[in-house]
Amino acid sequence: MNIALVGNPNSGKTTLFNELTGSNQSVGNWPGVTVEKKVGKAKFNQKTYQIIDLPGIYSLSTMSVDEVITREYVEKGDVDVIINIVDASNLERNLFLTMQLLEIQRPMIIALNMMDVLDQKGVKVDIDMLSKFLHVPIVPIVASKSKGIKECLQAAVLQANHKPELIDFYSDKTKGLIERIQSSLTTETSCTYASAIRFIEEGPEVAIGCNVEVVKIAELNEWVEQQFNNATLDRDMLIADEKYNYITSILKGALIKTKEETETISDKIDKVLTHKIFAIPIFLTVMYLVFFMAFGPVGGFIKEYFEAGIEWIILQIANGLIWMDVSEVVFSLVVDGMLGGVGAVLSFLPEISILFLMLSLLENSGYMARAAFIMDRMFRRFGLSGRSFIPMLMGFGCSVPALMATRTLENEKERRLTMFIIPFMSCGAKFPVYAIFAAAFFSNNQANVVFSIYVIGIVIAILSGIILKKFINKGKVTNFIMELPQYRLPTIKNLFIHTWERVKGFVINAGTVILLAMIVIWVLQSFNFQLQLVEDSGDSIFGVIGQSIAFIFAPLGFGEWRAAMSLIVGFVAKEAVVGTLGVLYGVGEGVLESPELLAQPLRNVFTPLSAYSFMIFTLLYLPCVAAFAAMKREMNSWKWTFLAVGYQTGVAWLVAFIVYQVGSLIVG
Amino acid sequence: MRTLNDAKIKEVCKVVGLGKKSLIRKRIIDMGVTIGTEIKVIKQAPLGDPIEVVLRGYHLTLRKNEAKEIYIEDNVE
Numbered sequence: 001m002n003i004a005l006v007g008n009p010n011s012g013k014t015t016l017f018n019e020l021t022g023s024n025q026s027v028g029n030w031p032g033v034t035v036e037k038k039v040g041k042a043k044f045n046q047k048t049y050q051i052i053d054l055p056g057i058y059s060l061s062t063m064s065v066d067e068v069i070t071r072e073y074v075e076k077g078d079v080d081v082i083i084n085i086v087d088a089s090n091l092e093r094n095l096f097l098t099m100q101l102l103e104i105q106r107p108m109i110i111a112l113n114m115m116d117v118l119d120q121k122g123v124k125v126d127i128d129m130l131s132k133f134l135h136v137p138i139v140p141i142v143a144s145k146s147k148g149i150k151e152c153l154q155a156a157v158l159q160a161n162h163k164p165e166l167i168d169f170y171s172d173k174t175k176g177l178i179e180r181i182q183s184s185l186t187t188e189t190s191c192t193y194a195s196a197i198r199f200i201e202e203g204p205e206v207a208i209g210c211n212v213e214v215v216k217i218a219e220l221n222e223w224v225e226q227q228f229n230n231a232t233l234d235r236d237m238l239i240a241d242e243k244y245n246y247i248t249s250i251l252k253g254a255l256i257k258t259k260e261e262t263e264t265i266s267d268k269i270d271k272v273l274t275h276k277i278f279a280i281p282i283f284l285t286v287m288y289l290v291f292f293m294a295f296g297p298v299g300g301f302i303k304e305y306f307e308a309g310i311e312w313i314i315l316q317i318a319n320g321l322i323w324m325d326v327s328e329v330v331f332s333l334v335v336d337g338m339l340g341g342v343g344a345v346l347s348f349l350p351e352i353s354i355l356f357l358m359l360s361l362l363e364n365s366g367y368m369a370r371a372a373f374i375m376d377r378m379f380r381r382f383g384l385s386g387r388s389f390i391p392m393l394m395g396f397g398c399s400v401p402a403l404m405a406t407r408t409l410e411n412e413k414e415r416r417l418t419m420f421i422i423p424f425m426s427c428g429a430k431f432p433v434y435a436i437f438a439a440a441f442f443s444n445n446q447a448n449v450v451f452s453i454y455v456i457g458i459v460i461a462i463l464s465g466i467i468l469k470k471f472i473n474k475g476k477v478t479n480f481i482m483e484l485p486q487y488r489l490p491t492i493k494n495l496f497i498h499t500w501e502r503v504k505g506f507v508i509n510a511g512t513v514i515l516l517a518m519i520v521i522w523v524l525q526s527f528n529f530q531l532q533l534v535e536d537s538g539d540s541i542f543g544v545i546g547q548s549i550a551f552i553f554a555p556l557g558f559g560e561w562r563a564a565m566s567l568i569v570g571f572v573a574k575e576a577v578v579g580t581l582g583v584l585y586g587v588g589e590g591v592l593e594s595p596e597l598l599a600q601p602l603r604n605v606f607t608p609l610s611a612y613s614f615m616i617f618t619l620l621y622l623p624c625v626a627a628f629a630a631m632k633r634e635m636n637s638w639k640w641t642f643l644a645v646g647y648q649t650g651v652a653w654l655v656a657f658i659v660y661q662v663g664s665l666i667v668g
Numbered sequence: 669m670r671t672l673n674d675a676k677i678k679e680v681c682k683v684v685g686l687g688k689k690s691l692i693r694k695r696i697i698d699m700g701v702t703i704g705t706e707i708k709v710i711k712q713a714p715l716g717d718p719i720e721v722v723l724r725g726y727h728l729t730l731r732k733n734e735a736k737e738i739y740i741e742d743n744v745e
Binding site (some may be wrong): 090373 | 674688691692693694695696697698699700702703705711713715716718720724727728730731734
């Protein structure tokens with residue numbers, strides 16, 4: 001049996017889904033789009049039920065991808081019963097979606113969530129009365145405290161074969177319109193009640209696929225149009241207006257206030273967090289704390305032990321291989337190629353897990369929406385909205401989750417623009433490159449030099465936004481109509497499931513894409529074109545390619561094949577740049593532990609200026625293969641993906657070129 | 669015509685219409701802004717824009733140029 005969860009954003013839908021399915025869930029995409037599809041299994045009375053979590057939406061109109069997916073699925077999909085989750089403390093608006101769902105006439109129940117919040121507000125709901133008005137069973141639940149979950153599932157299962165009876169509340173005029181449209185559009189296939197209503201609201205596009213001649217549809221539309229001449233309400237407003245009027249009228253009877261409304265805790269918190277003067281300092285502090293936790297002492301501490309663990313595992317495998325007496329080539333492939341590369345990527349797992357945990361904390365508590373509220377003004381100049389702030393911020397951690405986080409952006413173009421500039425936020429993996437070069441060339445000024453690289457990244461991102469918005473966003477203003485939900489204490493379970501979901505993606509990526517790429521790179525740097533093993537990697541396929549393309553980097557100050565090659569290897573993973581330099585300059589992989597080893601050979605090849613140019617190029621050029629794959633997945637288009645990485649690499653070359661050439665003039 | 673953008677902080681206004689050609693019209697309607705809806709302006713963001721309002725018992729934020737698409741009654745407080 002398939003049970004679909006439908007509800008407003010912030011109604012506790014995800015919490016209910018987690019309660020119903022526990023860890024028994026899988027995340028995929030809806031066909032053809034990048035909207036997340038979550039499916040889980042719930043067990044009850046020895047039977048298993050499939051739960052489908054639909055995107056959180058406010059309406060079943062067809063403005064956003066989320067809405068289209070939900071509508072398509074509840075209308076035509078394989079659904080036995082719908083659980084419509086409704087925030088009891090925000091009934092008026094939540095019930096609007098309920099009314100639309102009822103018109104689709106699929107079996108349905110309402111899970112009335114957050115009854116505890118309602119109690120605090122001093123409001124009581126007459127559930128029986130509400131249920132009678134809406135013609136569906138209502139189960140009160142508190143999803144965050146696991147209350148009423150079983151009852152809710154039981155009620156849903158019981159209701160599976162009962163279509164809700166239509167509510168008779170539309171005005172005579174509206175009823176007349178619906179009837180006429182329904183009969184005109186019904187031929188061999190009948191036109192549903194819900195489609196007829198949508199025809200009034202949205203016009204003739206709704207009738208496409210109705211098997212009725214286009215002329216007749218146009219005539220019908222003309223007729224509907226006439227009915228609205230001189231009317232106070234336009235056709236797109238009439239239906240919503242009557243629905244809301246009905247909701248207000250039933251709530252007058254079903255809601256009982258037991259005490260006067262006072263300022264809630266949420267309101268008090270908000271007064272501080274969005275305060276005219278304190279808001280921005282608080283916001284910056286919060287962001288600083290997130291990074292401090294992830295990349296500062298806490299994350300670093302865990303990372304140290306985690307890395308030691310990975311090294312230990314690699315060592316055990318290496319010993320095993322020696323014991324098995326495998327050939328040198330296989331040993332090198334497994335240990336240097338596969339394990340070394342994947343291990344390097346996995347060593348970022350602690351930091352990334354903490355980052356995700358902190359970010360889901362911000363998201364689930366309701367602060368994210370306020371961050372967008374505070375930052376919107378600033379971001380609008382770059383063709384973005386406050387909502388693109390979070391993905392960009394995550395970019396400082398890792399571009400992959402940052403690109404995934406753009407899913408929260410409604411506007412496809414804004415989303416694309418955000419994805420174009422996310423890689424300019426210098427990710428954690430690029431840091432070792434800066435650290436090594438700054439130590440070798442700017443030993444008196446390391447921190448400032450590294451900081452300046454981060455700033456350049458941000459500046460380039462901003463300039464790119466201003467320039468690209470003309471091409472990608474073509475002057476179309478993004479909208480910023482967003483609910484500011486009540487502040488809430490997130491549940492531990494939710495936080496962990498949320499974090500785990502994203503961390504899982506990262507691990508899978510390391511085990512598949514990166515593993516494969518590592519093998520390819522290993523082959524390329526171990527063999528020559530005659531497929532013979534080489535002693536000096538300079539003679540390998542990679543070395544030859546590096547030498548032949550090094551000239552591209554000559555105007556940037558580092559036209560040397562080893563530098564060129566390390567940048568190519570950087571496509572696999574940015575953390576591999578330093579390792580590659582270490583191998584190529586003959587000081588081994590251990591450069592991270594003792595940077596001074598690499599400093600001398602680097603000083604022979606680079607000048608401080610060309611080192612700086614190299615750092616800038618590393619900052620801006622094409623992202624790693626994992627980010628590339630994520631970009632392809634999220635943009636759902638090869639064309640845009642190549643445009644994006646092409647743009648990034650072009651900008652990298654140009655900026656490094658300008659820095660080196662202008663710098664040369666000044667330094668002389 | 670007076671719009672939501674002209675309303676003062678803490679003012680409760682009554683909606684009388686929406687911009688005809690507004691791109692955000694449908695979104696606004698879905699969020700519960702219909703004729704006669706009462707909207708209370710709560711505050712501005714620290715940088716002056718967007719604004720926060722309360723309607724139908726929940727908090728909503730929208731930009732000032734979006735608020736200009738919502739026409740309100742010319743009432744005296």
